[in-house]
Amino acid sequence: MKVESSDGETGTVISLPPAVFPTAKAPATGGESEREEEELFVPPLNFAMVDNGVFRSGFPSFANFSFLQSLGIRSIVYLCPEPYPEANVEFLKANGIGLYQFAIEGTQHRTGCLVGCLRRLQRWCLSSIFDEYQRFAAAKARVSDQRFIELFDVSSLKHFPLSCSCSNR
Amino acid sequence: MKVESSDGETGTVISLPPAVFPTAKAPATGGESEREEEELFVPPLNFAMVDNGVFRSGFPSFANFSFLQSLGIRSIVYLCPEPYPEANVEFLKANGIGLYQFAIEGTQHRTGCLVGCLRRLQRWCLSSIFDEYQRFAAAKARVSDQRFIELFDVSSLKHFPLSCSCSNR
Structure with missing residues (x-):
């Protein structure tokens, strides 16, 4: 499936409406060893900030979910014709993120x-x-x-x- | 001079402190022809948004000044050992932009x-x-x-x- 490809962007723009969101994680307050044990964030492939509250990336997988949570996004624009995978739909539901699909054909x-x-x-x-x-x-x-x-x-x-x-x- | 090279980034990070800045240009309110005649923005080479209020780019030239104005930046971090060109210093002065130079050697x-x-x-x-x-x-x-x-x-x-x-x- 195209949406499962690992070659970069397959049609996902993640947008953050202009509002203030709490961080998903508070800054580390513990000792160094505690901090070192903290999870690293894994941004989706080709992730970048486009403008204030607007991000771009390739299709996110499970590994990217905690990073996406840290951004506090409220909606995802999905540009592929393929159905959105169930695991991702569940993640969106659990985090109150809206999905907007526009099935675009004929572009690389x-x-x-x-x-x-x-x-x-x-x-x-x-x-x-x-x-x-x-x-x-x-x-x-x-x-x-x-x-x-x-x-x-x-x-x-x-x-x-x-x-x-x-x-x- | 390195700072005049056109091969991308030569060590400039443009940062915008967390505050609200007015846009340098108001949205067009005239007719279509008026809008078409409006100047296009020319971002510096390798320009991108790094995070809220933080941008990166190659060394800006005169062609990029109106774009930089539109961002409302308040400070520029310059990472090259070469002196900052006089024309750029004048632009910074005229726009109240601070310059912070850190002469970094030994990196590409x-x-x-x-x-x-x-x-x-x-x-x-x-x-x-x-x-x-x-x-x-x-x-x-x-x-x-x-x-x-x-x-x-x-x-x-x-x-x-x-x-x-x-x-x-």
Whole structure:
């Protein structure tokens, strides 16, 4: 299944609404040995922060769940046509995380396309958008995806804020 | 000069203290043609968001100044031994941005090392830290840098918050 592939992003954007969430784990207060025994976080493949409260990553597995909890995310946007695996659905339910599935076909790098269109809205120049796309797509980079980003019509969304990087909403 | 090189990151981390900053540009309110004529933003090479209010990038040039303004940054951490160029100093002065220079020698990818050490503090597993390091270092990736990140002693900083991704401070 595509969603089980381990080659990076398969179409998941994790978004955090603009609100304050408690940390899942409090900072360590014990001694050094206690801290050393603490679990390490395992971010999903290709994990990165896109903007305030918006993250991107490959499809998360069980190993990533505690990291996702630490982010305090409230919703996940899933871009693959395949059904969301039951174990992940259970994790979302247990943590009050909403799932929004948009089955996108015909692109090699769905998350990269979505982030690229967001950058168009933020008025990034195309060379910077493509640089970011290629950094995450690596071997999956496709000219057709970049053409899609370039031709994405932002005119209907012209009242979208130009950038949200500077606001700590 | 290294700081003028165009091959990606040369040691700049741009940080935004946890406070609310106004956007440098208000959203477009005019017609479509007006919006189309608006300037596009040119982020510095290898620009990315590291965490809330913390950004990374290669050395910024004049073309990047309006983008940096839009972020509302308050300080820049500069990791190269070379003097900061006068044009950039003027830009910082005009925008009330502080400059903090730490002349780091003997690493191929200074910003990547610094971000890697931050990820150690955030308790990311090493495979994820190295994956992120390599994504930005590309051809400049060095095993010695990754060894530095691995051996970085976080015990003296054990009271550092494990993760700040979830807080919108």
